Amino acid sequence: MVTDTGIAFAREMVPELRAPIALAVNAVLPLLFLALFGPLLTSTPGIGEGSPWQWFLPGILVLLALSGTAGAGGNLLMEINSGSFERMLVTPMNRTALLAGRTLKEVLTLAAQGVLLILVLLPTSFELFPLGALAGLVLLATFGVGLGALSFTLAVLARKQEQVFYLVQQACFLPLMLLSGVLLPMSLAPSWLYTVSRFNPVTHIVEAERALFAGRFAEPAVLYGGVCALAIAGLGLFFGARVMRDVRV
Template sequence: MPGVLAMLALFGTSFAGFGLLPELRSGAHERLLAAPVNRVALLLGRVMRDITVLLCQATVILLLVLPFGLRVSPAGAVAGLLVLLVMGIGLGTLSYMLAMSVKQEFLFPAILQTTTMPLILLSGILLPMDLAPTWLYALSRANPLSHVVDAERALFAGDFGDPSVYIGSGVAVAVAVVALGLGTRLMRRLAA
């Protein structure tokens, strides 16, 4: 279940930039940038909408699988969802930045598929990376999503003291902070 929720967060937020592409093509986004609105608020508003959708979807999935025998620590599930939401903020921001940078509807999916497939395969979403050969496991450690997935598994098991919880949470926060910093700079540069 933690892997499914991590995949939901990855796909739900990284493909969010698709919604911005028609606005970029029609000029609606440029008109918003000319409005007397904080540029960062324009970006954060979109990202928070996507995070709200992610939270609703993840909650529905969790509630649907509970009757089928999922045993999860309630506090761990809440903490796991928080880590996913933080990671989703970073991924959603990066998606919008990519959309604003490429502005081409035929380039956007190609770039996303090129990046998301290796992220999925090297994250341990499908199978724990502990089962992989040593070289593949070492490669997976460079993938930020693999640390978040490890943290999710530990949190859902209720093991708050597991080192992967701290590492995964730190990675999620780092991705969000870096993405928001870069996104803020991009929005201010576009508005100038």
């Protein structure tokens, strides 16, 4: 299982390394957010005292997970429809490992984007708490495992109607993002909207990330966010493994 995951992961990484253009796109996206949205935040109330970057960076990381990692199934869908996924199902490879290897690649991409953003922000007023940042990346990776696995699960389930995949993905992405306070603080929201946002697991993950990146470990937000991320990862892996076991292409 572990070996097979490594082999599946290696296969996923090959095109990235052969054509670094995909890596470049993945790197430019978060930078665009930083450059074109970040400056708007300097005068926004509700983002706390220190540097606006301190508040904004954790949000972008979660946004990257929501927009990038959650779309990972699109690639799998393409491979299902072209036939190359079927070929892998006929090999002795462990089926859960086929999915795990793909998820691993998505998580690695996400973590790399996170590290890149941190490096870019270092010369600014952003203050780095190394342990907090590390914990934040681990939390992000956990969330990424769940999102990636769920996205692959959706791709396998929707393989006969490709548009269903994109429909569901978009239908989940927008509300989850808008309700999570990624771009603007939810404390500015009217109370009904605020209440709704408390039911969004992503909100708690964003808040946990903000606490961790500020070096504050001992906050309830960290616990809630951690539980949410673990739960999503657990659900993703559970459904992913199930759907792979009985998959028919």
